[in-house]
Amino acid sequence: MAQILMVDDSSTVRNEVCDFLKANGLTVTPAVDGKDGLDKLRADPSIRLVLSDVNMPNMDGLTMAEKIRNELKNASVHVIMLTTENSPAMKERGKAAGIKGWIVKPFNGTAVLPTLKKLAC
């Protein structure tokens, strides 16, 4: 049972973000790419928020977001991208997939924690 699914192929980012969120009282499940993220989300319906990188092997984060809506038919989970990407075209694709927000790396936990808590609870 977790509140947040953290999807990133970089173990450095995964560990940093998961450690920060856990230290601030949130429960987190890590996933290594979009395919793994879909599997974890399918297995744990308690997840309220997906925090995901865009550029990952096997399945990218935007494709995962599209599949969350179209294949899992999960319209309630919030999806936020955490990525180095900042292009308008990518954001438009994300919006079309129903994502909630966009964070450009590097991760600044303190700045976004109140919003993440609100979305995850």
Added chain:
Amino acid sequence: MSVDKQLLSKLLVLDEVGIPLDSRNILGDESYGLIGIRPQHGTVANVMDILKSNVDLGAIMLYENYHGTPSEGISLARRIHAVRPELPLFLRRDAEASVAGLNPKDAALFRCAFTLENPEPLRATLDSSIFNRIYPTSLVRGLAEMTRTALASLFTNCDIEVETPYLIKDRIIYGEVFTLIALESHWCRGYMMLQGEENALMGLVRAQAGEKGEGLTFRDLNSSLGEATNLVWGAFKNRYVNHSSDQNSPLQTQVPIIINHQRRYISFGADDPQLCLKYWLREQGHPDAAPVPLYQRFVFNLNWSPDAFSENPSVESMCDSGELELF
């Protein structure tokens, strides 16, 4: 940070002349950023050791009578060329600014021959072989800034410094770990590499992790350097790639990248000078600790059109890194 300064290139000077051999003394002006370095001892073994340990040379200048006789100078040139054929060799002679008198095979070892009285052949060769690429100052400054920011976000226990950027012809890989990522826009296509020494960088990663540090392995370092590379790549795209016009074409060319592990050698198929930035990572609160070097190389081997270089005009309006933009 001194990235606004003129681009430099290191010249290994194998010459017994008693003056510093830099741009001013060889060419009579400072319009070329040549930095002359000499071996501590002039022995062949010492020269070969330098070639093994220095990975960021631009060229080598050899005096024809190095070690006393022309035959020894030429013999050394043959050995240098055998191990580092990518490095341009310039021959300084006493009497004639040409390779006249050398047999054709030996003459082919040298990009040019010159005398202190007539350095024009050297100037022409520098123009064509090392300083033949324009790297816009704002681009070099931007690359250094975004890389420092990326490194500072990952190595939070370190102060990051960057040396004056320089041009290299070397193909030797520094250290044991390096990352490689493609950079593509309408004005450039090529690669960026980060190269470092595993043990020294592991020391920084472990120190930053505190109690968890002992449990970290080389894979954790791989991940940190991978993320640093990813952050620079993303910043490069956001700042320099025009998202509306830079569409990937399925017909874009590629060339093989060749890596020889035994010789720590990497070739991108092109002979053009690479832009190199060297960063020093120093652990905060430990002024006596040795700073750890990290080399960053840019190899625009597939396309280089600096005339078309531009910064993304919308970069200022994009959200700051680390902040959440809600839709």
